[in-house]
Amino acid sequence: MLFEENVRRVLNEKSGPEISEGIAAVRTLLELIxxxxxxxxSELVTKLRTAVKIMRECTNESISMTSGxxxxxxxxxxxxxEGRDESFxxxxxxxxxxxxxxxxxxxxxxLRIAKLGSQHIKENSKILxxxxxxVVLELLKEASxxxxxxxxxxxxxxxxxxxxxxxxxxxxxxxxxCILDAAIGYVMxxxxxxxxGAEGVLASGGIVNKIGTFSIAMAAKAFNRPVYVAAESFxxxxxxxxxxKDLPNKHKYESLTEExxxxxxxxxxxxxPPEYLTLLFTDIGILTPTAVSDxxxxxx
Amino acid sequence: xxxxxxQEDMSQDEALRFLRKMEQSDQLGSFEAAYQTVKYLRQKIxxxxxxxxxxxxxxxxxxxxxxxxxxxxxxxxxxxxxxMKIIKDEHFSSGKEKTDERDTQExxxxxxxxxxxxxxxxxxxxxxxxxxxxxxxxxLSELETSAEIVCANSLEHIQNNEVIMTLGNSRLVxxxxxxxxxxxxxxxxxxxxxxxxxxxxxxxxALTEADIKTTVVSDAAVFAMMSRCNKVIIGTNSVMADGGLxxxxxxxxxxxxxxxxxxxxxxxxxxYKLTPxxxxxxxxxxxxxxxxxHHVLPYNSGEIINRVSVSCPLYDYVPPDLVSTYATNIGxxxxxxxxxxxxxxxxxxxxxxxQELNS
Numbered sequence: 001m002l003f004e005e006n007v008r009r010v011l012n013e014k015s016g017p018e019i020s021e022g023i024a025a026v027r028t029l030l031e032l033i034x035x036x037x038x039x040x041x042s043e044l045v046t047k048l049r050t051a052v053k054i055m056r057e058c059t060n061e062s063i064s065m066t067s068g069x070x071x072x073x074x075x076x077x078x079x080x081x082e083g084r085d086e087s088f089x090x091x092x093x094x095x096x097x098x099x100x101x102x103x104x105x106x107x108x109x110x111l112r113i114a115k116l117g118s119q120h121i122k123e124n125s126k127i128l129x130x131x132x133x134x135v136v137l138e139l140l141k142e143a144s145x146x147x148x149x150x151x152x153x154x155x156x157x158x159x160x161x162x163x164x165x166x167x168x169x170x171x172x173x174x175x176x177x178c179i180l181d182a183a184i185g186y187v188m189x190x191x192x193x194x195x196x197g198a199e200g201v202l203a204s205g206g207i208v209n210k211i212g213t214f215s216i217a218m219a220a221k222a223f224n225r226p227v228y229v230a231a232e233s234f235x236x237x238x239x240x241x242x243x244x245k246d247l248p249n250k251h252k253y254e255s256l257t258e259e260x261x262x263x264x265x266x267x268x269x270x271x272x273p274p275e276y277l278t279l280l281f282t283d284i285g286i287l288t289p290t291a292v293s294d295x296x297x298x299x300x
Numbered sequence: 301x302x303x304x305x306x307q308e309d310m311s312q313d314e315a316l317r318f319l320r321k322m323e324q325s326d327q328l329g330s331f332e333a334a335y336q337t338v339k340y341l342r343q344k345i346x347x348x349x350x351x352x353x354x355x356x357x358x359x360x361x362x363x364x365x366x367x368x369x370x371x372x373x374x375x376x377x378x379x380x381x382x383x384m385k386i387i388k389d390e391h392f393s394s395g396k397e398k399t400d401e402r403d404t405q406e407x408x409x410x411x412x413x414x415x416x417x418x419x420x421x422x423x424x425x426x427x428x429x430x431x432x433x434x435x436x437x438x439x440l441s442e443l444e445t446s447a448e449i450v451c452a453n454s455l456e457h458i459q460n461n462e463v464i465m466t467l468g469n470s471r472l473v474x475x476x477x478x479x480x481x482x483x484x485x486x487x488x489x490x491x492x493x494x495x496x497x498x499x500x501x502x503x504x505x506a507l508t509e510a511d512i513k514t515t516v517v518s519d520a521a522v523f524a525m526m527s528r529c530n531k532v533i534i535g536t537n538s539v540m541a542d543g544g545l546x547x548x549x550x551x552x553x554x555x556x557x558x559x560x561x562x563x564x565x566x567x568x569x570x571x572y573k574l575t576p577x578x579x580x581x582x583x584x585x586x587x588x589x590x591x592x593x594h595h596v597l598p599y600n601s602g603e604i605i606n607r608v609s610v611s612c613p614l615y616d617y618v619p620p621d622l623v624s625t626y627a628t629n630i631g632x633x634x635x636x637x638x639x640x641x642x643x644x645x646x647x648x649x650x651x652x653x654x655q656e657l658n659s
Binding site for chain 2: 071102105106119120233234236278279283284285286287288289290291294295296298299
């Protein structure tokens with residue numbers, strides 16, 4: 001039980017409104033390696049596995065957390081395979097050293113995406129953004145340095161995260177208009193491109209994101225507007241859903257603050273199949289949806 | 301395709317002449333431009349003194365600023381990127397015993413290995429110059445044979461008694477048809493004439509001389525004629541990074557008509573036409589070029605000249621979902637696969653050449 005408390009405490013320390021769940025989880029695991037008292041490899045791995053389980057239980061397990069943890073565990077076993085002849089202590093130092101680099105890379109991925117993606121935003125374009133996404137915000141901030149454009153943000157019920165997004169964009173002097181979720185069809189003819197973030201990027205090349213993303217992508221397809229996704233590569237996950245029902249329930253229903261909505265009946269995320277997406281802006285480059293499974297296969 | 305240049309070294313004179321042509325944006329064919337660019341860079345690289353990869357890269361950058369000045373052929377930029385990638389690759393493989401080539405592409409795998417990738421290319425390597433020049437010679441041979449290899453597959457794309465539509469004139473398409481006819485395939489070609497330069501007429505002349513049954517139609521007849529076609533085979537100016545095309549104007553219409561009638565659209569694209577740039581149709585200013593509208597509305601047509609604005613864009617952007625297959629010199633590929641080829645051919649840092657040059 002002591003361990004569980006410890007995990008929760010560290011996770012709390014590492015989490016924050018500006019930090020993606022995936023990054024927080026990876027940082028927590030690294031901290032656990034650093035402060036832990038494990039003396040053998042298998043002890044360490046067991047401890048980390050338990051920690052992953054605890055983290056899943058005490059949060060609204062998001063896809064990015066699962067994929068981030070998976071990537072990190074793979075990273076650990078890679079080091080184990082490499083350092084077979086070395087002592088555990090040496091391995092641990094190596095692990096911490098590389099782990100820190102890993103976290104640094106993951107941390108900087110948002111900026112890389114912003115740099116890559118912002119060249120796709122042209123002067124005077126009109127952009128539709130759904131819900132709140134930290135990567136999208138970063139990208140728009142980067143683009144606003146040398147370009148003028150207008151952003152439409154959906155209100156994004158039920159948590160109204162789009163309104164927060166609009167506030168933040170305003171703070172950065174970006175022209176913004178908050179619209180109703182139901183007004184997507186209405187604005188589609190005026191906009192040039194759709195830009196969304198993602199909670200998870202799946203092996204099919206499709207994405208899981210805040211509920212409503214699928215409807216926007218469908219409307220965009222009907223109007224021949226490009227749909228761009230900005231997402232870090234640690235969000236790549238091995239899930240391969242064929243329809244909405246295939247999404248694991250644990251990802252679908254989070255705790256809701258609004259009581260009027262029956263949370264067992266109303267999912268908070270949806271799955272957008274790859275044929276509705278144009279390009280993915282990731283820290284490992286600008287990818288077509290097909291490229292995602294390629295990257296995941298390369299890992300195996 | 302007739303080779304205007306041989307693989308031999310450029311003389312001082314030739315080099316100067318070539319550079320002048322580039323700077324004055326003389327029209328070279330995309331093949332000729334690519335080939336000469338590599339030869340020119342090879343000359344520069346072998347003539348100058350350098351020991352580190354960084355110095356060679358700087359040299360290439362310095363030269364490319366001049367080469368790119370007035371060029372509208374994307375193949376020049378593509379070749380500069382290829383050469384830069386060669387230098388970077390050789391930097392990793394030469395001198396070391398290790399022969400495994402370092403993966404220069406960013407990937408999830410690399411994220412996992414947490415490699416440091418801040419490479420300055422500053423260590424001197426043995427035999428770097430020789431191996432770079434060797435690889436550039438290989439590149440030149442690849443360029444020389446590319447058209448031939450694309451055409452070697454013509455029998456797989458053209459069947460007996462088929463009706464094939466094409467647009468404008470492309471030397472590669474001409475050679476493609478001729479190869480098929482030389483191997484005793486019988487087929488008919490419908491050529492869209494491509495207003496205002498009527499390059500389709502040139503192709504028609506060349507094909508009839510080779511005894512291919514040829515029909516020329518106007519640009520406006522594309523849709524009407526499409527229903528009786530089995531296939532559309534076209535050339536292109538460049539293949540964009542998203543798998544789309546930058547091709548002569550009128551191609552988008554052609555592609556849409558082909559889609560409507562479910563006629564497969566095959567694009568002949570040797571690899572030097574693949575460019576790592578994303579330019580979308582909504583950014584026409586950056587994407588397109590306009591030429592003199594004299595053919596659309598002659599300057600002597602009187603008072604009306606002052607009252608209308610006439611525009612004559614050269615290119616069309618064709619989105620990737622309208623293309624069925626790319627027939628390249630390294631095989632046939634579907635548009636979604638283009639990003640892989642891109643990763644194999646170019647270094648990600650060089651994608652944006654203009655930015656790189658300014659820094």
